[in-house]
Amino acid sequence: MPRRPVGGLPLRPPKRSPGDAEAPLPSKEALRRFLQASPGKVGKTDISRHFGLTSDQRPALRALLAEMKADGTAAPAGRRGLAAPGRLPDMAVIEVTGTDPDGDPIARPLGWKAEQGRPPVIFMRPERAGQPALAPGERVLARLKPIGTGKYEGTTVKRVAGAAPARVLGVFENGRIVPTDRRHRSEWVVPPGEAGGATNGEIVLAEPLPGRDLGLRPARVVEVLGRMGEAKSVSLICIHAHGIPDIFPTEAVREAEHATGVAADGREDLRTVPLVTIDGEDARDFDDAVWAEPDGPEGARGWRVLVAIADVAHYVRPGSALDREAWARGNSVYFPDRVVPMLPEALSNGWCSLRPNEDRGCLFVEMRFDSGGTKSAHRFGRGIMRSAARLTYEQAQAAQDAGEDPTGTLVPLYGAWRALLAARKRRGTLELDLPERRVRLDEAGTVLGVEPRARLDSHRLIEEFMVAANVCAAEELERLSQPCMYRVHDRPSDQKLEGLRQFLDAFDITLPQGDRIHPRDFAHALEKVADRPEARLVHETVLRSQSQAAYAPENIGHFGLALGRYAHFTSPIRRYADLLVHRALVRGLKLGDDGLQETEAARFPDTGEHITQTERRAAAAERDAVDRYLAAFMSQRIGEVFDARISGVTRFGLFVTVEANGASGIVPLASLPDDRWTEDQARHVLSGQRTGITFALGQAVEARLVEATPRTGGMVFHLMQGVPVRPAARPAKARPGKAARPPS
Structure with a gap:
């Protein structure tokens, strides 16, 4: 039997005699595991020696490796080497991003692209005697050594001149x-x-x-x-920290203020259709309106649905000052106390907002569905409409629950939604139950509370209609042979799936192999923990395992929604991608002279990358703001003990999340009992070698808040000792782990 190292792979196969049969070519999965287990780059010779291949098999091996590089299963390393995807080279330029709780610098690789997933963390060793410590923003050429999945130890080789932080x-x-x-x-x-x-x-x-x-x-x-401490100081910090443009150029403001209403000539008149808007209570811009009617009693033969969207393309022309600024911003950014809009207020809250009882230009899609929610037809047009009512989600839901319909539109809307919902369930989409946190402020900007935002059927209704309209937009542009800015979502990477499998193993949940994974497989996994205390943690972990959605002119489908084609069409006030889709429809359907231009279409690849980054920048700023508001709220409760769960296990301590409001903070290793702590990265467990105490991901704990800093959004907790700690799932199997730094 071949010898095996700690990683479990043979060091080398036994020698073969001349008459032995030729070893089979390894599968992609076997090669992937070999690359993952290898500490650095490998070459074809290393692979051939490991799998016992002959020189005659070299051409087939080269072809297989070329396939793996093309599909991302393997990454080039050096001139001829290969490595696991995401594996960093032995030496690279890195940028210091901050410090760990022990004060040592942490860094990330320079040039890491968002589509590669979460960047690996590099823990830098202390500088040589006489050298100043590395400051955030500095760049150095570092020698890198893997110390775990997505983690490296870095040693400075030389500093890169002129790389101090810009501000x-x-x-x-x-x-x-x-x-x-x-x-x-x-x-x-x-x-x-x-x-x-x-x-x-x-x-x-x-x-x-x-x-x-x-x-x-x-x-x-x-x-x-x-x-x-002023009312808007939190969002002000987040706006500048994330580089979000918040002041419109004078020319763009002037263009917006000179806008006027649209004429009915050349547009389909929808003003007699009782379209309604359904939005959040605090919404100020209403860019979508909906209406439905049954075909036959209670939709026995199906449903006719109309979705009308503000005609932003009429006002924001290609190449204008408004267009340049909208492209730069990419999207609106929403904070608890303010909105940084993509368009000036004269448009975003004025002519492009579908206010009730006011004429507005729109692009619309009329869709027909059978009684089971399957679409049978659709058509797009350019119209003029007049919203019959502005409803909030809460108003619509309260009326539905009470069996009332003050506008005469809600009963058919909910009927059509139930048909679409049935089709969604048959399709098998990824449904994650992770409530959004809502920050309540008073007029002075003081945090009154942070609570989960209610998730109502009225929210789902609007979402389902918007998804259907977005699918129709992508289909229509393909039919018209027009460029399309798709909303794409790839399946999870093999590396993330493997980490998720190891996590779910603690709950006796298995997943199919990566090439056979489907969104419904995640739904089945979530059903198994639906009634368990760890359900929210599992939902969060499944979410972290997913690839990030993006914008691109090349279609790869939308994995999470289980859709073959998808584009954003329904929010051109706040998303530049939707404006591009509107322009492409205008050009393809010959609805006006303000459609997509060839120069714009040629820039689609670059624009897709840009607006993907602006979207992620906005999401990071919005999360950052909620965290800081939470810290401000929690700063009044220093010393209190909270029910919490362990939401992260690292070499320098634990992270816990408060059950009531989602506040999250660190539990420093030094605050744990005096022991030598070992981190099992695969099982997400921290174990004390002397005391035998273990802390596992998802474990219920009681945590005392010892520090909350609104300036940074950081919080520090200590675990209450002497309280029995409930396990997250069945006890983890004993596995060798990496020793974490003991407390000083």
Whole structure:
């Protein structure tokens, strides 16, 4: 029997005699496992030696490896080497992003692309004696050593000149700048005369200066943004921290303010159709309206559905100042206390908002479905409409629950929705129950509470109609042979699926192999934990395993929705992708002279990448704001004990999430009982070698809040000792793990 190393793969196959049969060519899965287990890059010779292949099999091996590189199963490494996807080279330029709880720098690889997934974390070793510590924003050429899945240890080879951070965002306090980013633990010193008039407690933007002052990096204040603690200070920090444009150029504002209403000539008149808008209670822009009627008693023969969308393309012309600014922003950004819109208010809350009882231009899609929710036909047009009512989700749901229909539109809308819902269930989509957190503020900006946002059937109704309209848009553009900016969502990567399988194994849940995985497989996994306390954690873990959706002119389908083609059509006020789809429909259907231009179509690949990044930038800023508001809310409850669950296991401690409001923070390793702690990365378990105490992902704990910092959004908890800790699932199998740093 061949010898096996710790990783479980043979060191090399036994020698074969000349008369032995030729070893079979390895499968892609076997090669993937071999690359994953290899500490660095490998070549064809290494692979041939490992699998016992002959020189005659080299051409077939080359073809197989070429396939794997093409489909992303293997990544090129060096001139002729290969590595597992996402594996970093032995030496690379990295950028310091912050520090870990022990004060040591952490970094990420430079040039990492979003489609590669979450970037690996690099824990940098301390600098040599006499060398200054690495500061956030600095770049160095580092020698990298893998220490676990997605984790590396880095050693500085040389610093890259001119790579200091471009700016510093923080709070000015007694001649120093305290960063607002929780990853940046070191402060900056402001030399005399460089404060720019800033006073204590003000939020400032600064630029680094050369040299060091008392061991700290100096910086010059270039702009005072506001005062920490004011009503809009949280969103102000997030806007500047994430580089979100929030001031419109004068020319763009002028174009928006000169806009006027549309004429009925050349448009289909929908003003007699009682279309209604259904939006959130605090919504100010209404860009979609809906209407439905049954075909036969209670839709026995099917349903006719109309979705009308604000005609933004009429106002935002290609190449205009409005268009340039909308492209740069990519999307609107929503904070608890304000919106940073993609379009100026004169459009976003004016002519492009479907206000009740006011004429508005629209693009619409009329769809017909049979009684089972299967679409039989659709058509697009350009119209003029007048919303019959502005309803909130809560109003629509309350009327439905009470059996009332004040507008005369809700009964058929809910009937059509139930038919579409049946079709969705047959299709087998990924349904994750992760409620959005809602921050309630008073007029002074004080946090009154943070709570899950209600998820009503009225929300699902609008979502289902929008999904159907989006599918029709993609189908129509394909029929017209027009360019389409698809909304694409790839299946999870093999690496993420393998990590998810190991996690779900603790709950006795299995998943099919990657090439056979379907969204309904995740639905079945979630059903098995539906009534268990760990259900939310499993939902979150399944979500983290998914690929990120993106915009692209090349279609690969939408895995999560189980759809072969999908495009965003329904929100052109707040998403640039939808505006492009509108323009393509206008051109393809010859609905006007303001359709898509050839120069725009030629830029679709670059535009797709750009608006994907602006969307992710907005999502990060919105999450950041909620975290900071949560920290502000929790700062009034220091010392209280909360029911929580372990939501992360790392080498430097645990992360816990409070059950009631989703507040999350770190439990430092030093706060745990004095022991030598071992991290089992595969099982997400931290074990004490001497005490035998284990902490597992999903485990219920009681956590005492010891620190909450609104400036950064960071929170620190300590676990209550002496309280029995319930396991997350069956006890994890004993596996060798990596020793975490013991407390000092």
